[in-house]
């Protein structure tokens with residue numbers, strides 16, 4: 001069957017073109033509008049899917065190139081010659097994935113050439129960059145004869161390249177092993193952030209050994225997939241040979257991984273029942289245990305299914321390993337959960353699809369296989385025959401038309417995806433906090449007898465006050481909490497709460513953290529965004545405040561300990577609310593000291609927590625302290641509804657109005673804006 005009529009091929013190519021279309025739109029937006037709108041990355045998680053999957057995975061998947069080249073040219077197993085070209089091509093495309101992924105991920109891609117000339121010999125990233133560049137060049141040279149074969153003028157070049165094949169192969173193997181392991185070295189730096197089941201001083205060794213196993217698996221996978229696509233027989237006996245070698249490598253890997261854990265005394269963590277132990281065994285099961293069992297089975301009998309399953313599982317398992325080291329296992333320590341945005345997934349899929357299409361193009365048009373697939377049919381577009389009034393020609397769309405159609409569909413979906421992403425980023429955008437102000441409020445009992453209505457009389461208070469107002473109300477000072485500056489304010493009778501909680505001694509009940517020498521630091525000093533977490537720690541500022549170079553040992557008391565938050569002196573030892581310490585703020589976060597939750601969470605944590613507790617004594621029907629309207633102005637049932645409320649404007653006035661004005665209804669709920677807070 002020719003490729004033009006092969007439905008598998010038609011559908012696969014259409015899907016690949018579609019994914020390329022989606023990714024193209026996202027890539028354009030990424031360069032036009034930056035990483036902020038196209039990714040879910042944050043300062044706490046600056047490396048995401050593009051690094052974890054495209055770069056780490058791309059390099060790992062390219063390992064087939066050096067493994068097969070070594071088998072054929074160094075160990076002289078000539079029978080594997082048939083798979084050298086596809087393996088080299090896969091490796092080359094894998095590295096292209098790395099480069100494209102990096103170009104899209106780094107902030108200023110036009111600087112990517114810099115490592116070539118500005119050498120930073122202390123940086124593992126420098127080694128990674130140089131190896132990627134050199135090895136991609138070597139792979140291109142190794143593959144060049146396949147392309148040049150088509151041109152008669154290139155004969156002398158090919159002859160030259162053939163002569164230098166062996167040196168090229170050796171250079172390639174050296175660069176590639178160096179690079180596979182140096183990716184592991186790179187992650188030695190993130191030591192303290194990584195879960196101990198993955199972190200090890202032997203990471204470079206883990207990476208290298210697994211790369212060899214993965215290389216063998218990847219060559220098998222690629223051969224199986226393309227054979228399925230073009231409906232031809234895979235080279236089963238070659239593949240069986242590869243899996244036999246893989247069995248040995250995987251066993252070595254398993255022993256190294258577990259032996260390393262045992263040696264470091266961390267083996268117990270693999271059985272502690274935590275999520276990370278489960279993840280560890282899923283990874284080991286997919287990458288090592290299941291494939292070895294399957295490959296051993298495949299030795300006896302024909303076992304094609306065992307080879308197929310084994311190599312697919314192994315490849316997926318090692319890609320998972322790279323993702324675990326590159327990010328997933330960091331969650332255990334940092335507590336920062338990162339979920340890639342759909343746009344990020346789209347770009348990664350698009351890169352893989354694009355390179356898949358290049359692979360298929362080369363297979364169809366060059367001599368990648370010893371026996372290339374039959375040529376694509378020539379396509380005659382259908383046309384009306386004027387004589388017989390019948391359509392003649394192919395009823396199908398041609399290759400190019402199909403591709404164009406798929407790309408157009410992809411572009412449409414890509415635009416929708418980016419729109420959705422931009423919208424969701426806008427909604428979750430930073431909402432910095434405006435500090436609270438003091439205000440004079442009028443308090444009147446509600447009609448239903450439950451609680452009071454609070455209304456702003458004046459946004460400023462000259463002095464503490466509690467005055468009765470004509471008409472049954474009470475004029476008192478409160479804190480006007482309008483942290484969004486949008487008028488969706490909450491009036492907090494601060495003085496009344498102080499009084500209730502013990503006056504001068506009350507402060508520590510609510511003010512759970514203070515800046516030194518302060519008795520009651522405003523919450524907004526640390527809880528600086530409405531919804532997002534804020535890192536409150538400023539290293540340089542502390543060094544200055546604590547006497548410069550003398551300060552270091554105040555916090556880093558153990559010279560040999562890692563300089564992390566967990567190992568440094570506890571923030572609370574200087575910043576606790578002064579004793580007697582009986583704060584009502586219940587903190588739930590242990591992981592990284594110094595990260596303060598969003599303002600809404602802080603306020604609800606304090607205010608609602610106590611109000612709910614206070615209510616416990618009364619009958620359910622009488623509970624009003626925890627109703628949203630006790631603190632918020634309007635009735636609403638959900639957060640989303642609340643945010644749609646029209647803003648609440650406060651009349652500007654320098655001092656409380658005379659009683660007449662209060663009685664006359666110049667209340668906070670209406671009127672004109674009195675300038676920004």
Ligand code: HEC
Nearest residue numbers: 451452490491492493497510584606607610611614630631
């Ligand atoms: C330590 C416990 C506690 C904390 C913390 C607390 N409250 Fe209260 N609050 C009370 C109690 C008790 C009352 C009831 C007083 C009464 O009815 O005499 C009250 C009453 C109120 C009222 C008046 C209700 C009415 O209609 O009369 C408002 C408004 C209020 N609190 C807002 C807040 C806000 C806003 C916060 C957080 C910034 C907060 N409270 C934190 C205990 C607390």
Ligand code: HEC
Nearest residue numbers: 436437438497498501503504506507509510520522523524
């Ligand atoms: C019921 C809880 C509670 C108690 C008790 C309490 N405060 Fe506060 N205090 C708050 C809240 C809530 C805020 C304002 C929210 C913010 O800063 O974002 C605040 C703000 C303040 C501010 C800053 C106001 C501003 O304009 O920035 C000062 C000063 C302050 N409190 C002092 C005290 C002192 C002094 C005491 C003890 C006598 C005390 N507070 C007792 C909850 C409390």
Ligand code: HEC
Nearest residue numbers: 510511513521523526586587588589594595596602605606
């Ligand atoms: C000096 C900085 C600082 C100030 C001031 C501060 N907080 Fe916090 N707050 C934190 C940090 C940091 C955390 C995280 C837990 C921890 O490390 O203690 C936190 C945690 C909380 C939590 C627990 C949230 C959770 O889910 O764990 C609540 C509630 C809270 N703060 C409320 C307040 C209120 C209300 C005020 C003002 C009265 C306030 N905070 C003032 C730094 C501060």
Ligand code: HEC
Nearest residue numbers: 539542543546548549551552553554555556563564565568
């Ligand atoms: C107030 C306590 C404090 C003082 C004083 C202090 N450190 Fe730190 N240091 C920390 C904490 C906490 C971290 C972890 C920082 C983080 O996680 O962001 C840290 C991190 C570090 C790091 C790791 C690199 C980094 O930035 O993440 C180094 C190096 C370091 N400190 C050196 C010093 C030196 C040198 C001094 C004296 C000039 C000093 N520190 C003074 C608390 C302190």
Ligand code: HEC
Nearest residue numbers: 515516526536537541545554555565569570571574593594
């Ligand atoms: C050895 C005592 C000490 C330790 C430990 C310490 N701090 Fe401080 N911190 C200070 C002093 C002193 C200041 C006052 C600095 C100034 O005046 O600028 C301060 C100021 C601050 C401020 C207020 C800075 C501002 O913006 O005004 C924050 C927030 C803060 N520290 C957070 C932290 C966190 C988070 C940690 C733990 C990672 C920590 N501190 C550990 C002594 C300490």
Ligand code: HEC
Nearest residue numbers: 481482483484488490600603607608626627628631638639
């Ligand atoms: C005891 C007082 C209290 C109660 C009860 C309360 N809140 Fe709040 N809430 C606050 C305070 C204080 C803020 C901070 C307001 C600000 O800074 O503008 C807040 C903020 C919010 C915000 C964020 C405001 C914004 O501009 O995005 C939402 C949403 C919210 N509350 C929803 C609710 C809902 C829903 C309920 C009822 C289940 C509720 N609150 C009950 C005190 C309360």
